[in-house]
Amino acid sequence: MGKIIALANQKGGVGKTTTCVNLAASLVVAKQKILLVDLDPQGNATMGSGVNKQSVSKSINDVLMGRATVEEVLIKNTAAGYDLLPGNGQLTEAEVKLLAVEGRETKLKEALQGIVPAYDYVLFDCPPSLNMLTVNSLVAADSVLIPMQCEYYALEGLSALVDTIQTLCRSANPKLRIEGLLRTMYDPRNRLSQEVTAELVQHFGNKVYKTVIPRNVRLAEAPSHGLPVLHYDKYSRGAASYLALAGEFLKRQQPVIAETTEAQTQPAE
Numbered sequence: 477m478g479k480i481i482a483l484a485n486q487k488g489g490v491g492k493t494t495t496c497v498n499l500a501a502s503l504v505v506a507k508q509k510i511l512l513v514d515l516d517p518q519g520n521a522t523m524g525s526g527v528n529k530q531s532v533s534k535s536i537n538d539v540l541m542g543r544a545t546v547e548e549v550l551i552k553n554t555a556a557g558y559d560l561l562p563g564n565g566q567l568t569e570a571e572v573k574l575l576a577v578e579g580r581e582t583k584l585k586e587a588l589q590g591i592v593p594a595y596d597y598v599l600f601d602c603p604p605s606l607n608m609l610t611v612n613s614l615v616a617a618d619s620v621l622i623p624m625q626c627e628y629y630a631l632e633g634l635s636a637l638v639d640t641i642q643t644l645c646r647s648a649n650p651k652l653r654i655e656g657l658l659r660t661m662y663d664p665r666n667r668l669s670q671e672v673t674a675e676l677v678q679h680f681g682n683k684v685y686k687t688v689i690p691r692n693v694r695l696a697e698a699p700s701h702g703l704p705v706l707h708y709d710k711y712s713r714g715a716a717s718y719l720a721l722a723g724e725f726l727k728r729q730q731p732v733i734a735e736t737t738e739a740q741t742q743p744a745e
């Protein structure tokens with residue numbers, strides 16, 4: 477099938493990378509074939525997948541710059557069982573140089589075309605800005621998963637991203653959709669969390685995942701071991717919440733079966 481999902485939010489520290497790595501690992505447990513693409517020069521998703529960003533000879537940057545094929549860069553079967561196109565500081569080259577290239581917004585889409593059908597899902601870990609790397613991600617993607625914290629101004633912060641999605645929807649990528657909004661580092665006892673949730677649901681309706689990710693120290697510790705939390709502490713709340721997210725995510729992929737009402741199946745009187 478090869479559905480591509482970009483994890484994006486131009487705000488840093490909202491849980492994009494944590495969600496990318498842990499959703500990937502949880503989907504693998506659900507027997508899905510997953511490719512994670514690290515598009516952040518910080519290379520946190522690469523490190524969090526147990527791959528040393530300094531020691532990879534080639535990164536997704538080389539693919540974007542036309543110096544390598546995806547096959548040359550691909551790392552198969554990382555510790556958690558998904559494949560990885562690693563990223564690191566070299567990506568700042570693509571971020572800057574792509575600006576001057578013709579067809580600059582479609583480089584990633586073109587580069588991945590051949591490999592995407594080999595996977596059930598491809599997850600992009602985007603950088604914390606709406607730069608050329610993020611635009612390339614959104615042009616290549618089928619949908620956007622937005623991790624966010626329920627803080628003051630959370631909705632205001634989303635408007636630039638939602639505007640960008642809408643603009644791309646009218647131009648370079650008409651199929652682009654919002655996959656879902658994920659509340660991360662969530663504390664249900666906090667009144668502000670509840671208020672922001674109510675506003676989110678008002679604006680985005682059922683796009684807001686029912687699953688929330690609590691603040692959990694295991695989630696913060698796992699990357700330093702180069703592991704998704706599921707392989708670091710599978711009994712942690714963090715692991716359970718990302719497994720639940722994978723379940724909800726997959727359930728939402730199933731086509732809504734038109735309700736064959738009883739009236740239709742019962743003989744007319």
Ligand SMILES: Nc1ncnc2c1ncn2[C@@H]1O[C@H](COP(=O)(O)OP(=O)(O)O)[C@@H](O)[C@H]1O
Binds near residue numbers: 520662689690697
């Ligand atoms: N649910 C969580 N509980 C505790 N710490 C978290 C959680 N989600 C993310 N973190 C930590 O918060 C920081 C920012 O998360 P990260 O996923 O890197 O955000 P982003 O990729 O959006 O910048 C990291 O140190 C990460 O380990």
Ligand SMILES: [Mg+2]
Binds near residue numbers: 492
């Ligand atoms: Mg990140």
